[in-house]
Amino acid sequence: MIFNCAVKTENITVVLNRPKYAGNIGSVARCAKNMGIERLFVVDYSNPDMEAIKKMATHFAADVVENMKYFNRLDEALSDFHYVVGTTSRLGSVRGPVVHPREMAEQIADITQNNKVAILFGPEDAGLTNDELKYCHLLVTIPTSDDLKSINLSHAVMILCYEIFTACTPSPERFTPKLATSAELEGTYDHLKEVFVKIGFINLEKPDYWMTNVRRFLSRTKLFSKEVQIIRGICRSVERSIENKRT
Amino acid sequence: MIFNCAVKTENITVVLNRPKYAGNIGSVARCAKNMGIERLFVVDYSNPDMEAIKKMATHFAADVVENMKYFNRLDEALSDFHYVVGTTSRLGSVRGPVVHPREMAEQIADITQNNKVAILFGPEDAGLTNDELKYCHLLVTIPTSDDLKSINLSHAVMILCYEIFTACTPSPERFTPKLATSAELEGTYDHLKEVFVKIGFINLEKPDYWMTNVRRFLSRTKLFSKEVQIIRGICRSVERSIENKRT
Numbered sequence: 001m002i003f004n005c006a007v008k009t010e011n012i013t014v015v016l017n018r019p020k021y022a023g024n025i026g027s028v029a030r031c032a033k034n035m036g037i038e039r040l041f042v043v044d045y046s047n048p049d050m051e052a053i054k055k056m057a058t059h060f061a062a063d064v065v066e067n068m069k070y071f072n073r074l075d076e077a078l079s080d081f082h083y084v085v086g087t088t089s090r091l092g093s094v095r096g097p098v099v100h101p102r103e104m105a106e107q108i109a110d111i112t113q114n115n116k117v118a119i120l121f122g123p124e125d126a127g128l129t130n131d132e133l134k135y136c137h138l139l140v141t142i143p144t145s146d147d148l149k150s151i152n153l154s155h156a157v158m159i160l161c162y163e164i165f166t167a168c169t170p171s172p173e174r175f176t177p178k179l180a181t182s183a184e185l186e187g188t189y190d191h192l193k194e195v196f197v198k199i200g201f202i203n204l205e206k207p208d209y210w211m212t213n214v215r216r217f218l219s220r221t222k223l224f225s226k227e228v229q230i231i232r233g234i235c236r237s238v239e240r241s242i243e244n245k246r247t
Numbered sequence: 248m249i250f251n252c253a254v255k256t257e258n259i260t261v262v263l264n265r266p267k268y269a270g271n272i273g274s275v276a277r278c279a280k281n282m283g284i285e286r287l288f289v290v291d292y293s294n295p296d297m298e299a300i301k302k303m304a305t306h307f308a309a310d311v312v313e314n315m316k317y318f319n320r321l322d323e324a325l326s327d328f329h330y331v332v333g334t335t336s337r338l339g340s341v342r343g344p345v346v347h348p349r350e351m352a353e354q355i356a357d358i359t360q361n362n363k364v365a366i367l368f369g370p371e372d373a374g375l376t377n378d379e380l381k382y383c384h385l386l387v388t389i390p391t392s393d394d395l396k397s398i399n400l401s402h403a404v405m406i407l408c409y410e411i412f413t414a415c416t417p418s419p420e421r422f423t424p425k426l427a428t429s430a431e432l433e434g435t436y437d438h439l440k441e442v443f444v445k446i447g448f449i450n451l452e453k454p455d456y457w458m459t460n461v462r463r464f465l466s467r468t469k470l471f472s473k474e475v476q477i478i479r480g481i482c483r484s485v486e487r488s489i490e491n492k493r494t
Contacts, residue, residue: 009392027399027402030395030399031398031399031402033392033394033395034391034392034395034396034397034398034402035391035392036391036392036394038394058397060395060397061395100413102413142409143412143413144281144282144283144412145256145280145281145282145283145412147280147283147285148277148280148281148307148308149281150281150305150307151278151281152274152277152278154402155274155278155281155401155402155405158402158405158406159405159406159409162389162406162409165390165391165392166347166349166390196481196484198488199481199484199485199487199488200484200487200488201480201481201484201485210477213474213477214477216474217468217470217471217474218468220468220469221464221465221467221468222467223464224464226460227460227463227464230457230460230461233448234443234446234448237443237446237447237448238446238448238485238488240446240447241445241446241447241485241489242488242489
């Protein structure tokens with residue numbers, strides 16, 4: 001899987017409209033920073049409980065909280081943005097088409113190169129009103145189970161920020177050690193077969209039946225070079241062990 | 248983009264190993280249920296603060312909390328699972344290859360059709376130890392910004408559950424036979440260890456070093472139930488073979 005695009009996370013701001021719980025604001029700061037987004041606006045939250053915000057942000061995201069900006073009105077908060085993504089859990093023809101978070105991330109990747117993008121979230125209980133959604137260029141809905149559609153605010157923020165971050169990062173710092181070559185594998189299978197004959201594991205009437213089964217799961221494994229050495233070491237130990245008993 | 252969700256979420260269980268904060272357990276219950284996963288196991292958490300758990304779960308996920316199961320030991324909790332996904336934020340050659348959450352979801356989609364899958368999370372501060380990760384068939388790491396790698400437990404759970412929920416079925420014709428349970432695998436590892444001692448393969452000064460290496464490639468393999476029978480058959484043949492030489 002190739003993740004090849006370059007969202008400019010410094011051009012993205014999470015905007016919380018009328019949040020109700022200070023703890024959620026702190027959690028949002030941490031989640032956003034986890035995913036490389038460090039700008040946070042809060043609208044219509046007049047009496048912030050900074051203790052609660054800082055506690056949930058943890059000291060890791062203290063800088064995001066310190067740089068957070070407050071606005072009285074949504075239109076003020078959004079005035080400098082070029083593109084606004086609105087989140088909604090309610091669907092309907094009134095609201096027009098909505099996209100999956102993954103499609104949102106793909107769509108904004110380009111836009112963030114030269115434009116400031118806001119990701120807008122409504123209050124915990126009721127979400128954004130139709131009147132607030134009118135500022136949005138794109139609506140996104142997080143898919144959920146029918147059994148529980150109500151997602152905590154900070155978890156909703158995390159999912160969108162994660163999708164944005166994933167859209168811009170190459171698949172992780174993956175580390176795959178050197179795989180065994182075909183020659184190393186065949187040498188190992190031959191050695192195993194010899195040992196299986198010596199210990200009487202292989203039924204001489206159907207010698208390939210068992211080898212086929214063993215090869216099947218070993219080949220599925222994508223064995224590393226050092227691992228086939230371990231298997232051959234086990235084979236040698238079995239052989240020595242039998243030889244010793246003989247003498 | 249079409250999301251044709253065919254992961255069997257009823258076969259998935261979130262397993263929290265040694266969680267420290269009751270509130271996180273409640274949040275996890277809600278997140279998992281948002282994404283259709285309603286089974287939650289908690290390991291080594293002797294004094295649950297049910298008030299705090301229920302508060303964060305909200306009444307929406309009260310049923311998940313009520314049906315939650317407690318275990319004293321990780322091996323007990325995992326014994327009935329066929330496939331264990333471990334989460335880790337630390338990378339390195341010691342831990343072997345890790346995948347992106349998206350790749351994890353793609354990989355387990357098929358497996359969940361016929362097998363019980365555990366998604367295992369470590370404690371908030373330290374994560375899973377190497378000794379705990381040995382139970383895992385697949386390791387997954389959530390990509391983060393270098394500026395803040397520490398993700399809150401419930402948000403990590405949300406990301407993985409969201410990816411699972413979003414995952415598409417690769418192809419309907421694919422069939423995965425019954426995988427070995429964790430108990431079958433542990434029995435096999437014990438048997439292998441006994442044999443390794445008998446044949447002198449295991450260096451008694453570092454008994455776990457070799458077992459860790461052997462476990463690593465066997466657990467990567469997604470062994471089927473009939474395949475662990477083959478391995479145990481090989482073990483018995485080695486044992487008989489040594490016994491015969493003795494008499």
